[in-house]
Amino acid sequence: MIVSLHVALGGAAGALVRSRPLALLLGPPLHVAGDRVPHEDIPDRSFEIGSGLVALGVLAARRGPLDPAVLGGAACAMPDLEHVMPALRLGGEKVFHRGGGRHGVGISAEAQLLVAGAVVGFLLRRRR
Numbered sequence: 001m002i003v004s005l006h007v008a009l010g011g012a013a014g015a016l017v018r019s020r021p022l023a024l025l026l027g028p029p030l031h032v033a034g035d036r037v038p039h040e041d042i043p044d045r046s047f048e049i050g051s052g053l054v055a056l057g058v059l060a061a062r063r064g065p066l067d068p069a070v071l072g073g074a075a076c077a078m079p080d081l082e083h084v085m086p087a088l089r090l091g092g093e094k095v096f097h098r099g100g101g102r103h104g105v106g107i108s109a110e111a112q113l114l115v116a117g118a119v120v121g122f123l124l125r126r127r128r
């Protein structure tokens with residue numbers, strides 16, 4: 001699943017639970033669950049990382065860096081760091097991406113981007 005959608009879904013979960021520890025706790029399992037859904041990937045790693053950081057950045061700018069939505073988004077995207085930082089793997093094994101998952105079929109990358117944008121936009125709306 002694309003990084004920005006992980007950020008969006010983790011952010012939505014954080015906004016729902018309104019608890020920082022809970023948001024941090026929910027992130028990684030939500031990531032694994034998201035990756036289980038058949039999906040296309042974006043082969044462009046720098047776009048993936050960039051769009052994830054942008055999504056996280058606008059959320060942090062709007063809601064504050066320690067908002068549960070921001071922490072949830074970060075915690076949910078975090079497992080993808082093991083793709084780019086082998087040091088995070090346990091004994092060389094990926095922790096969150098065992099078995100490879102299902103790739104190349106299912107939800108298109110465009111649809112995921114659209115949902116990610118919609119969810120992040122929703123989380124950016126002014127709160128009362």
Ligand SMILES: [Zn+2]
Nearest residue numbers: 001035079080
């Ligand atoms: Zn992943």
